[in-house]
Amino acid sequence: MSRKPSRSRLRRDDEKERRREALIDAAEAVFARHGFEAAKMEDVARRARVSRALVYVYFKNKAELQFAVCRRALRVLRERLSAAADGEKRGYDKIVAIGRAYMAFASEFPLYFAALSRFEAHQPDRIDAGSSERAVLEAGVAVHEVTIAALTAGARDGTIARIDKPMLVALTLWGYTHGAIQIAQTKAAFLEEVGLSADEFLAHAIRFGLQGLRPAKGAKP
Template sequence: MNYVTERREEEKERRREEILDAAELVFSEKGFDAATMDQVARKARVSRALVYVYFKDKTALHLAICLRGLKILRELFQSARETHLTGREQIRAIGQAYMQFSEQYPTHFAAMSRFEAASHEIVQGDPCCAAMEMIQAGQKVHEETVLALAKGMADKTLRNDLGNLMQISITLWGFTHGTIQLAQTKSNFMATLGITKESFMSQAVELVMQSLINRTGGGKK
């Protein structure tokens, strides 16, 4: 690739990222359903036609934001895994990282939740491109959890009879994701019962850990 071509590709990638930045702001401010491609173009200070050059429709923008979110989430999970010694500590840290992600990156979390709610329809409409890339990126996130589970089984801080670790990872994701959504939508109700969102989510992590730890060896803590 010559210098001119390289610069052109860099410029295209920069413009794409700027449009995606604008889309995140618009989706955050307006909500996905109310947001329009015109609003994204105005926020990015580009023409509507140029937005369509990079993203064929609002669904393509949605999936691109999901991919950003999954990249961030994988990095958070990897950091949680690499900064803790035992598998038990890694799994607890991964659960906490997911909850922190939902707080620090609410637009990404909302986009990913929307994808999960309608993933079949999206994949059917885009069977070989961004939707499949989204599924593959999600698998890479789960692989971080699988590594932590395998570590815990090896160092005897987690049970040795967990079985299919990818299935366990997906189960853990479902439990944690549901907990986060409950914390977001029912926080006012829980507050009337004296339950804070933070204590609710923290207890959820600990309940999961109680089902995973090895009580005969290194998992007594």
């Protein structure tokens, strides 16, 4: 029979978790000010008002801090997408809401979107089980599961065509939406030059990207 942890142990664990979260808060501020490349561990320590050695107790390097920011970003994103999907009844409308929520997330949390974009751009030789990087991937899967649930609901209520590989569709929708957001962010001047606003471009991207989800005319749910 296992023994319950003592109160002192629980307090120590709570304190460690608070310190870890405070370091991630500091890292976010430093990354936002200096950028991911230029930021240094001593900058994080200075921002958190702790020793550089203490930062290394919790995070072995800057990459580990970046992964921690990514995990936090994905938790926030999952909450936003879930709330958006829950606000709609039909599966297709849930997918539309998810796309809009992702775009709103990128606008509201530019650092999180940049961190996730940076994570997706790097290509490691391997990702070990139990690693911080693996934890980010698992958190990403949890986000995609929100889309998969909406796709499944749509197939069930007849607003979305039957899907054999929902993860494939979820990843495709994510890649399409993520890319559209990046274009809106980085090519705003060009869009304006050709007579388009970023908002108009993104709204069209959602409508255009979801056309393939509609069931064929006459198809049964």
